Amino acid sequence: MLTGTRVIDLSHVISNGMITHPWLQRPVVNEFVTRDQSAAFSAAGVTFQLEVISMPGSTGTYLDAPFQFHVDGPDVSAVPLARLFDIPIVVVRVPDGRAIGAGPIRAAGDLRGAAVLVHTGHSRFWGEGAFFRDSPYLTADAVAELVSAEPLVVGIDSQNIDDGTDKAKPAQHRLLGADIALLECLNRLHEVPDRGAWLRVLPTPVRGAGSFPVRPVAVIR
Amino acid sequence: MNGKRIVDLSHEVYEGMLTHPWMPKPTVTEYISREQSAGFLTGGVSFHQVQVTMAGSTGTVLQVPFQYYAEGPDLAGFPVEHLVDVPIVVVPAAGHPEIPVGVFADLGDLEGTAVLLHTGQDRLWGTSDYFEDTCFLAPETVDYLTEARPRVVGVDSKNTDSGADQGKPAQHRLLGAGIAVLTSLTGLGSLPRTGAALTVLPVPVAGAGSFPVRPVAVIEEADRKDA
Numbered sequence: 001m002l003t004g005t006r007v008i009d010l011s012h013v014i015s016n017g018m019i020t021h022p023w024l025q026r027p028v029v030n031e032f033v034t035r036d037q038s039a040a041f042s043a044a045g046v047t048f049q050l051e052v053i054s055m056p057g058s059t060g061t062y063l064d065a066p067f068q069f070h071v072d073g074p075d076v077s078a079v080p081l082a083r084l085f086d087i088p089i090v091v092v093r094v095p096d097g098r099a100i101g102a103g104p105i106r107a108a109g110d111l112r113g114a115a116v117l118v119h120t121g122h123s124r125f126w127g128e129g130a131f132f133r134d135s136p137y138l139t140a141d142a143v144a145e146l147v148s149a150e151p152l153v154v155g156i157d158s159q160n161i162d163d164g165t166d167k168a169k170p171a172q173h174r175l176l177g178a179d180i181a182l183l184e185c186l187n188r189l190h191e192v193p194d195r196g197a198w199l200r201v202l203p204t205p206v207r208g209a210g211s212f213p214v215r216p217v218a219v220i221r
Numbered sequence: 222m223n224g225k226r227i228v229d230l231s232h233e234v235y236e237g238m239l240t241h242p243w244m245p246k247p248t249v250t251e252y253i254s255r256e257q258s259a260g261f262l263t264g265g266v267s268f269h270q271v272q273v274t275m276a277g278s279t280g281t282v283l284q285v286p287f288q289y290y291a292e293g294p295d296l297a298g299f300p301v302e303h304l305v306d307v308p309i310v311v312v313p314a315a316g317h318p319e320i321p322v323g324v325f326a327d328l329g330d331l332e333g334t335a336v337l338l339h340t341g342q343d344r345l346w347g348t349s350d351y352f353e354d355t356c357f358l359a360p361e362t363v364d365y366l367t368e369a370r371p372r373v374v375g376v377d378s379k380n381t382d383s384g385a386d387q388g389k390p391a392q393h394r395l396l397g398a399g400i401a402v403l404t405s406l407t408g409l410g411s412l413p414r415t416g417a418a419l420t421v422l423p424v425p426v427a428g429a430g431s432f433p434v435r436p437v438a439v440i441e442e443a444d445r446k447d448a
Contacts, residue, residue, distance in 0.1 A: 052275065
């Protein structure tokens with residue numbers, strides 16, 4: 001890391017058996033080769049552990065690629081890295097908002113080419129049942145405003161960028177349809193300045209996955 | 222905007238690929254299909270959800286101390302700021318099944334860098350030859366690197382250690398020195414010897430010592446005359 005650079009980790013930790021989504025299977029971190037097992041065939045004093053990890057794509061803090069909602073869109077391995085790396089961040093603060101409308105988006109100014117990260121504060125409930133209740137989301141009006149503003153990435157620190165009861169999923173369907181990558185369940189947006197930080201996301205290149213857990217960071221130089 | 226080139230140093234992960242002869246192959250299963258989701262959504266909207274199951278050592282892999290040391294940091298605990306903008310030193314290391322310490326002759330101070338050993342073995346990726354006769358670090362090379370204190374050591378072959386050496390000196394000692402290890406890199410041939418910067422952002426899985434990653438090298442383009 002270069003001197004004077006600050007890195008803010010925008011992810012939540014994933015651990016075996018934790019609930020990260022109310023109706024998806026919980027992640028499994030399974031010791032495939034244990035330390036005791038490896039000791040049996042390694043030289044004296046050397047042991048290691050190998051894991052097999054099983055999880056749905058939408059576990060922890062995750063990236064949605066267009067393929068999740070659009071079969072012809074790029075999956076997490078095919079979204080060009082130029083759209084995910086060193087993208088100027090604009091934080092839109094909607095403290096304890098619920099149905100987020102177009103107003104706060106419009107008030108944020110020019111969003112073209114930006115990573116628009118919606119800070120609701122809901123991430124403080126991570127790991128509790130409250131995270132899955134009353135989760136803030138973008139309304140169809142906010143989505144329309146974002147589509148016309150042409151950002152590269154839209155993210156939110158709540159459980160779902162859409163209203164869980166809205167069967168049309170306007171945020172995911174339309175933003176992904178406009179080739180805008182999404183980040184859900186972000187963390188620590190309170191540490192990120194309104195403007196001036198840069199987003200980096202480097203998804204594991206899993207072919208055929210529309211969403212996958214990531215470690216997004218905000219870099220401040 | 223100033224020019225910058227992003228070089229992807231990873232291999233893709235896909236259903237059924239060979240990870241390692243004795244490890245389970247990854248599965249990418251349709252957990253919720255598009256047809257299934259269309260049934261409970263409206264207006265022609267559908268999505269799919271996958272369930273991915275894989276060994277930590279699949280594809281291009283980051284190893285952190287926890288893999289060899291129960292008390293060492295795991296993927297969630299290893300400081301991510303140590304994996305951002307690390308100055309890269311590419312070290313040509315082709316033609317040596319056992320990479321000798323001599324490859325570091327004439328290289329300067331490696332402290333705080335990402336030392337990426339370019340063996341060219343990535344050309345065998347996707348064939349069973351990739352797992353045969355893989356290049357690895359000689360014990361003196363491990364000694365040298367442990368002393369030199371780079372932040373990251375990477376190779377474009379399967380393993381930093383010989384499969385036949387049950388002492389696993391490279392992994393045991395480099396990870397023991399707090400140095401992160403990258404294996405199965407690709408694309409090192411397109412990097413300058415120095416001047417690029419490495420960023421790796423591993424998924425923060427608690428209790429895991431290795432995981433497939435998407436390392437990149439960023440090369441700032443030279444200042445233009447008219448700038």
